[in-house]
Amino acid sequence: xxxxxxxxxxxxxxxxxxxxxxxxxxxxxxxxxxxxxxxxxxxxxxxxxxxxxxxxxxxxxxxxxxxxxxxxxxxxxxxxxxxxxxxxxxxxxxxxxxxxxxxxxxxxxxxxxxxxxxxxxxxxxxxxxxxxxxxxxxxxxxxxxxxxxxxxxxxxxxxxxxxxxxxxxxxxxxxxxxxxxxxxxxxxxxxxxxxxxxxxxxxxxxxxxxxxxxxxxxxxxxxxxxxxxxxxxxxxxxxxxxxxxxxxxxxxxxxxxxxxxxxxxxxxxxxxxxxxxxxxxxxxxxxxxxxxxxxxxxxxxxxxxxxxxxxxxxxxxxxxxxxxxxxxxxxxxxxxxxxxxxxxxxxxxxxxxxxxxxxxxxxxxxxxxxxxxxxxxxxxxxxxxxxxxxxxxxxxxxxxx
Amino acid sequence: xxxxxxxxxxxxxxxxxxxxxxxxxxxxxxxxxxxxxxxxxxxxxxxxxxxxxxxxxxxxxxxxxxxxxxxxxxxxxxxxxxxxxxxxxxxxxxxxxxxxxxxxxxxxxxxxxxxxxxxxxxxxxxxxxxxxxxxxxxxxxxxxxxxxxxxxxxxxxxxxxxxxxxxxxxxxxxxxxxxxxxxxxxxxxxxxxxxxxxxxxxxxxxxxxxxxxxxxxxxxxxxxxxxxxxxxxxxxxxxxxxxxxxxxxxxxxxxxxxxxxxxxxxxxxxxxxxxxxxxxxxxxxxxxxxxxxxxxxxxxxxxxxxxxxxxxxxxxxxxxxxxxxxxx
Numbered sequence: 001x002x003x004x005x006x007x008x009x010x011x012x013x014x015x016x017x018x019x020x021x022x023x024x025x026x027x028x029x030x031x032x033x034x035x036x037x038x039x040x041x042x043x044x045x046x047x048x049x050x051x052x053x054x055x056x057x058x059x060x061x062x063x064x065x066x067x068x069x070x071x072x073x074x075x076x077x078x079x080x081x082x083x084x085x086x087x088x089x090x091x092x093x094x095x096x097x098x099x100x101x102x103x104x105x106x107x108x109x110x111x112x113x114x115x116x117x118x119x120x121x122x123x124x125x126x127x128x129x130x131x132x133x134x135x136x137x138x139x140x141x142x143x144x145x146x147x148x149x150x151x152x153x154x155x156x157x158x159x160x161x162x163x164x165x166x167x168x169x170x171x172x173x174x175x176x177x178x179x180x181x182x183x184x185x186x187x188x189x190x191x192x193x194x195x196x197x198x199x200x201x202x203x204x205x206x207x208x209x210x211x212x213x214x215x216x217x218x219x220x221x222x223x224x225x226x227x228x229x230x231x232x233x234x235x236x237x238x239x240x241x242x243x244x245x246x247x248x249x250x251x252x253x254x255x256x257x258x259x260x261x262x263x264x265x266x267x268x269x270x271x272x273x274x275x276x277x278x279x280x281x282x283x284x285x286x287x288x289x290x291x292x293x294x295x296x297x298x299x300x301x302x303x304x305x306x307x308x309x310x311x312x313x314x315x316x317x318x319x320x321x322x323x324x325x326x327x328x329x330x331x332x333x334x335x336x337x338x339x340x341x342x343x344x345x346x347x348x349x350x351x352x353x354x355x356x357x358x359x360x361x362x363x364x365x366x367x368x369x370x371x372x373x374x375x376x377x378x379x380x381x382x383x384x385x386x387x388x389x390x391x392x393x394x395x396x397x398x399x400x401x
Numbered sequence: 402x403x404x405x406x407x408x409x410x411x412x413x414x415x416x417x418x419x420x421x422x423x424x425x426x427x428x429x430x431x432x433x434x435x436x437x438x439x440x441x442x443x444x445x446x447x448x449x450x451x452x453x454x455x456x457x458x459x460x461x462x463x464x465x466x467x468x469x470x471x472x473x474x475x476x477x478x479x480x481x482x483x484x485x486x487x488x489x490x491x492x493x494x495x496x497x498x499x500x501x502x503x504x505x506x507x508x509x510x511x512x513x514x515x516x517x518x519x520x521x522x523x524x525x526x527x528x529x530x531x532x533x534x535x536x537x538x539x540x541x542x543x544x545x546x547x548x549x550x551x552x553x554x555x556x557x558x559x560x561x562x563x564x565x566x567x568x569x570x571x572x573x574x575x576x577x578x579x580x581x582x583x584x585x586x587x588x589x590x591x592x593x594x595x596x597x598x599x600x601x602x603x604x605x606x607x608x609x610x611x612x613x614x615x616x617x618x619x620x621x622x623x624x625x626x627x628x629x630x631x632x633x634x635x636x637x638x639x640x641x642x643x644x645x646x647x648x649x650x651x652x653x654x655x656x657x658x659x660x661x662x663x664x665x666x667x668x669x670x671x672x673x674x675x676x677x678x679x680x681x682x683x684x685x686x687x688x689x690x691x692x693x694x695x696x697x698x699x700x701x702x703x704x705x706x707x708x709x710x711x712x713x714x715x716x717x718x719x720x721x722x723x724x725x726x727x728x729x
Contacts, residue, residue: 207701208701224443
């Protein structure tokens with residue numbers, strides 16, 4: 001190290017300290033042209049590109065909607081969206097950059113529980129409040145974080161409706177299976193909690209590795225344990241394989257419910273009649289006549305016109321979270337992070353995604369819907385107030401279809 | 402046979418007996434093994450399912466072992482070839498309305514041509530180079546294939562609803578129609594390739610090249626042509642495996658990796674470059690996984706532990722694999 005460098009060292013330290021202290025609350029920026037900068041990093045490529053892409057669609061739509069209305073508190077919104085490549089480390093770096101370098105006034109949320117959890121450490125440090133729309137693992141809100149809020153339902157409630165339906169048809173013994181990773185484990189925990197509350201007995205509880213394709217032994221074991229219903233905390237490939245193998249082995253259950261797989265648009269089409277009568281879960285569906293949320297119909301029309309497809313729940317959640325952010329900014333009367341944080345924590349808003357009012361942890365009690373695939377169509381069957389049709393349960397035996 | 406070798410074989414046999422007895426012992430201890438009629442039917446069902454699955458795995462493992470045996474190249478893109486076969490079959494089914502079994506007639510020649518192109522453009526350049534070179538170039542090819550397929554078909558999962566029904570063997574033992582079809586197809590195709598390698602002139606040339614490429618060349622065998630044929634066959638086998646995967650499981654562009662790993666485990670267990678070894682390895686892994694899943698409490702979470710554990714211990718006792726030749 002040269003002498004100059006050594007001499008510079010204290011100054012560098014002082015500069016760092018000043019910067020560190022300055023990085024506390026978000027400051028009111030004096031941007032040219034009366035603009036406000038909103039930024040975020042989200043997965044535009046990589047494994048989360050498909051769901052996160054729907055988030056991005058809604059973000060862009062919201063920005064244009066607000067600007068058309070004359071902006072946020074009169075400021076025109078400038079959007080800075082970066083790509084985290086579905087990678088946690090990249091996301092952390094990009095949020096650091098957005099907050100310290102670009103000095104954004106508001107931050108947007110990334111996609112997935114894992115990335116959101118990592119990024120929330122950064123946003124906490126700089127005291128940047130945000131409403132998450134792509135994370136449902138409740139663990140994020142159980143660590144005393146103050147600046148992150150959630151709009152979607154927690155993973156533990158994904159199978160709530162299915163467990164209630166199981167009890168309605170007199171099921172007493174159930175099996176809980178799921179992929180061995182964070183989200184399925186959380187939703188599996190939810191099934192067990194609800195089963196306990198409703199007096200159902202869990203006779204088998206087992207996880208399988210993510211690459212598992214053959215479920216013959218597991219299914220035989222479930223049958224041998226005397227389970228009448230299967231609660232599978234699964235994605236597409238595993239849910240599809242379980243269902244097909246049930247049929248191949250001629251194993252009949254009264255109810256089969258899966259967390260994610262059946263909600264994917266092409267599940268019924270790819271599986272054909274085998275997918276009929278199973279239960280699935282969705283946080284939101286573009287069904288204004290059923291859900292009846294404020295402004296929902298207009299949102300669906302605008303979205304469909306712009307993107308050529310109906311919005312799914314990823315799109316709905318992102319738009320809803322931004323409506324909350326907008327309302328919070330208006331309530332706070334500016335971009336001061338403490339005032340904004342308090343507004344997000346106390347505000348009570350109706351969005352196109354549903355009601356937003358968080359508890360002390362920052363979590364919203366959003367209510368999702370349970371649907372049943374009937375003759376290739378998804379039909380809402382729970383909660384009762386939204387049911388399009390009565391659930392056709394128990395599932396008919398394979399030989400009688 | 403040397404005495405030490407005989408001793409090792411006994412050791413191997415003893416180990417295998419223990420490995421397959423272990424799930425029964427754990428199951429008996431945990432009370433999941435009951436030896437009543439219902440339980441025996443379950444056992445029969447999972448063993449049959451394991452054999453069926455193992456047969457299909459063996460088919461694409463054979464393709465991997467073929468390329469390795471002849472050219473000493475580890476094809477890291479093998480699973481992607483399986484994935485490609487699955488997509489070809491899917492396109493034939495959903496867009497052209499062709500029966501998945503019939504479409505094999507279409508997909509195999511396409512896959513064979515793809516293999517020829519791959520040999521000409523990529524593998525010819527790396528034959529005889531250190532093994533890492535071939536591994537890297539095929540790894541790169543695999544990535545290109547994944548992202549190309551993603552661009553065309555997106556990351557959505559696909560599957561084909563074909564022969565979803567059941568075959569009731571007895572009143573309590575059942576097996577899926579698509580499983581039986583896949584297993585029979587896999588056996589027929591694998592056997593056909595085996596007979597071709599054993600009996601035909603060209604097949605003998607392939608085997609001669611595998612034993613020693615230089616000597617084969619001296620004997621007047623066109624080694625370059627043998628390489629072409631080998632890769633074409635291997636890719637066709639993988640694509641046929643893909644067709645059978647598509648009627649049993651869901652797949653997306655990234656699922657190929659799973660099949661590469663599976664095929665690797667099988668040929669390492671069975672013996673690199675050994676044809677029959679791949680078949681035995683495939684059956685052994687699939688049956689063991691099913692036994693563990695059925696009898697061990699929370700066993701399904703441990704199937705990977707069981708299969709890779711089996712692989713490691715077999716390699717410790719017999720480094721060249723079950724049917725592998727000694728390397729000296």
